[in-house]
Amino acid sequence: MIDDITQATEEALKAIQTASDLAELDRAAAEMLGKRGALGVLKSSLSKVADIDERKNLGRALNDAMSAVNEALATHRANLVTEERLRRVEAERLDLTEFPSAPSRGHLHLVTQAWQHLEDVFVGLGFTVAEGPEVETDWYNFEALNMGEGHPARGEFDTLFVGHDAAEKPGDSGLLLRTHTSPVQIRTMLESEPPIYIVAPGRVFRRDTPDATHMPVFHQIEGLVVDRGITMAHLAGTIEAFTHAFFGPGFTSRLRPSYFPFTEPSAEFDIRRPDGSWLELGGCGMVHPEVLRAGGVDPEEWSGFAFGFGIDRMAVMRHSVSDIRDMYSNDIRFIEQF
Ligand code: FA5
Secondary structure, eight states, X not given: OHHHHHHHHHHHHHHHHHOXXXXXXXXXXXXXXXXXXXXXXXXXXXXXXXXXXXXXXXXXXXXXXXHHHHHHHHHHHHHHHXXXXXXXXXXXXXXXXXXXXXXXXXXXXXXXXXXXXHHHHHHHTTOEEOOOOSEEEHHHHTGGGTOOTTOGGGGGSOOEEEESOOOSSTTOOOEEEOSSSTHHHHHHHHHSOSOEEEEEEEEEEOOOOOOSSOOSEEEEEEEEEEETTXXXXXXXXXXXXXXXXXXXXXXXXXXXXXXXXXXXXXXEEEEEOTTSOEEEEEEEEEEOHHHHHHTTOOTTTOEEEEXXXXXXXXXXXXXXXXXXXXXXXXXXHHHTTO
16 A cells, blocks of 8 residues: 555656646646545545554555645645746736937938928918929020020020930920929910919029039029019019018018029029128019010010029028038938038
8 A cells, every 4th residue: 555655646746747837736636635536545545454553654654645745736836826927927018118229310301391491481472383394405494484596694504415306396406404493484384374373493403513502403493473463572572571481580681683584674682691691592583575475475464573592502591501512411410410
């Protein structure tokens, strides 16, 4: 019988060790220690042992076996409880630690910011936004803007030519990269009837050598108004309203007589900074009757004004950047300042 006790104890200890969760352990304990379990049966058969000394020995062995099993049960139960708690804590864990340094957020390019801001300001003044192609015909870029072939003003636009075989209108001498946004004036007039109130921001190209105020690829915003009874006063008022809306109340504007073949009279427009200094931003004027005619608009019935200025220069001014080239240098130390 002592062998039976040893074997039952070993089996019980093995069952305890292999229980993988509390439910399994409880089941094994009930089986082993209950009346019908191996140790229970041995215990009840103890009374049948006739020899007192042997009964005492067997009883002691059984008690020792029971306490070894109970102790193993308690130890393994405690381990399983701890394991289960750790599993739950891990499953329900919330990671509240912060990034050592939050990933830095980029921003739109300064010119894109100025472009979008300009659109917002002009839309607020009642204008709609128009656009035209960057590869343009000679007719739209020059001819229709009152700069026929051989016109001396063409020399002021250092033009990049693309080809010489596409003729969209009589007199076309070829394709070029538009040197200003003014061809959008003609496209808009040909596509829609007056009254017209549009702005056309876009990229333009000139064979200019980069310096602190010039880039070969830069941006302009064109404005065109065609309606009945439009005068120079409307132009001056619009530019002043724009100056306040874009730069702030400390800024004012002025028009200076100038010359453009596509406007008559023509003016340069400057803005005055709060420190009293003036900066030239662009050109403007009353749309030339020839230009209205090229756009299919009768100059006897309609009049209009147009303006065009450099977006890059406005961005430079707004952020007090001293060199326009810095905006295109992709130097992260410069970009991060804005
Ligand atoms: C024109 O391009 C005319 N089309 C403007 C105009 C439109 C006049 C409608 C009348 C009516 P201008 O060549 O001056 O004009 O250029 C206008 C502005 O573009 C300049 O005042 C300047 O702000 C900007 N600009 C000219 N060249 C460059 C350049 N290389 N880099 C950066 N900005 C430039």
